Structures are given as C-alpha cells and as structure tokens.
Amino acid sequence: MTQNIYAPPTAALQVEGDTTAMPFFVVSQRKLGMLYLLSFGLYHYYWSYKHWQAYRHNRQAKVWPLWRAIGMLFYTHDLYRVADQEARQRGIPLAWSPAWLASGYVLFSAACSVALVLSYLGYGRPYPLWFALACPPLLCAWLVPAQAAINRACADPQGLSNGKLSGANYCWIVPGCVLWSIILVALFIALFMRGAAAN
Numbered sequence: 541m542t543q544n545i546y547a548p549p550t551a552a553l554q555v556e557g558d559t560t561a562m563p564f565f566v567v568s569q570r571k572l573g574m575l576y577l578l579s580f581g582l583y584h585y586y587w588s589y590k591h592w593q594a595y596r597h598n599r600q601a602k603v604w605p606l607w608r609a610i611g612m613l614f615y616t617h618d619l620y621r622v623a624d625q626e627a628r629q630r631g632i633p634l635a636w637s638p639a640w641l642a643s644g645y646v647l648f649s650a651a652c653s654v655a656l657v658l659s660y661l662g663y664g665r666p667y668p669l670w671f672a673l674a675c676p677p678l679l680c681a682w683l684v685p686a687q688a689a690i691n692r693a694c695a696d697p698q699g700l701s702n703g704k705l706s707g708a709n710y711c712w713i714v715p716g717c718v719l720w721s722i723i724l725v726a727l728f729i730a731l732f733m734r735g736a737a738a739n
Contacts, residue, residue: 563598563626565590566691568699569684575709576680578716584683588612591619591690613649617642620686627693636689645682648675666730673723 565587575583589609596603608615620638627634652675658668691699705713 563595564623564690564694565594566694566696566699566702567687568703569688569691571699571703571705571709572687573680573684574705575712576683577676578720579712580716580719581676581679583712584612584679585609588615588619595622613646616646623686623690623693627689630693630695632693632695634689634692636685638686638689641682641686645679645686648679648682651675652679 567587572583572587576587586609589605592603592605592608592615595601596605608619617639620642624634624636624638652672655668655672655675658664659666659672687699688697691697
C-alpha cells in the first residue's frame, strides 16, 4: 500500500517539560523554598493539594485532594510512600528515606504549633516565639529534599517544567515580604526597648 506523504504524522509527540502525565506535582527546589519561606509555610497547603490532585488525575486514585491538603500532616507519610513506590516502578533509584523525611517534617510542624500556642499564652517569652519564627527554614530543610526526590521520580530532577515564578506566585511573595519586614522591625524595636530599659 502506498504511503500518503501528505498525511499528518500519527506518532505521539512528547513535549519537553510537559507535566500532564506526571503522577505528582513538579516544582523546582528553589521555587518551592522561596514560596514556602515567604508564605510562612502556608504554601505547603497548596503544594500538598497539587500533589494529591495530580496523583488522583493520573492514577485514578480515590483520594480527596482538598481534605488531604487540609490534613496534610496526617497524609505526609502516605504522599512520600506512594512517591517512592512510583519511583521503584519506573526503575528510578532514589537516595532518600521517605519515612524519615516525613516524620521529621511532621514532628517539627507539631513543635512549631506548640511554640505558637505557648507564645500566645505568654509562657516562656520570648523563646517560644523565636523558635516559631525559626520553624519555616527548619521545615523547609525537611521539605525540599523530599520534593527533589519526587522530581526525580517524575523524570524532571531539576523541576525545570515548573521552575519559573508566575504572576500568581507573587500573591504569596509580596504579602510574605511585607509580613517578614513587619516582624523583623517589631523584633528589633522590642530588643532595643528591652536594652534601653535594662540600662
């Protein structure tokens, strides 16, 4: 049979950076860290939602992304576990411990919540507040390696398909910068007044 040379190609085209077939949410480590820190960790709710949304869409899993995002601390271990399983099925070796990273994040998150409550109730001031303010970088240190492993499981180790900041991302960045500035100025004033009172 003669092949029609004018017929359109029938082979599926694979576009570099396409994330439609990814089983999880891909984002670069730099972008994740920036958005997490500037949003005081609130970005993690969106991050968790996008992971479970992608997993449900691509694996037809019976999960509710919204509820898993709201209760993210209860589902962090599950998320890392299924990511590790996905990597193993693809034959992609991951040098990570999903249970260790998940446990570290959950425990530090719980400690941060306790510190905030103690600070609000006035116990041990100002140390609980200082610990709570130090929590975002500490929690980010547990979260970013996990995302790096997930990116490798999705065949996008650097997260290049989602490495640039979008307009919507600045909705996290601008308020976060303002809030961080207010907190730092308030801390400086409090320390200055305490020093002046001591003298």
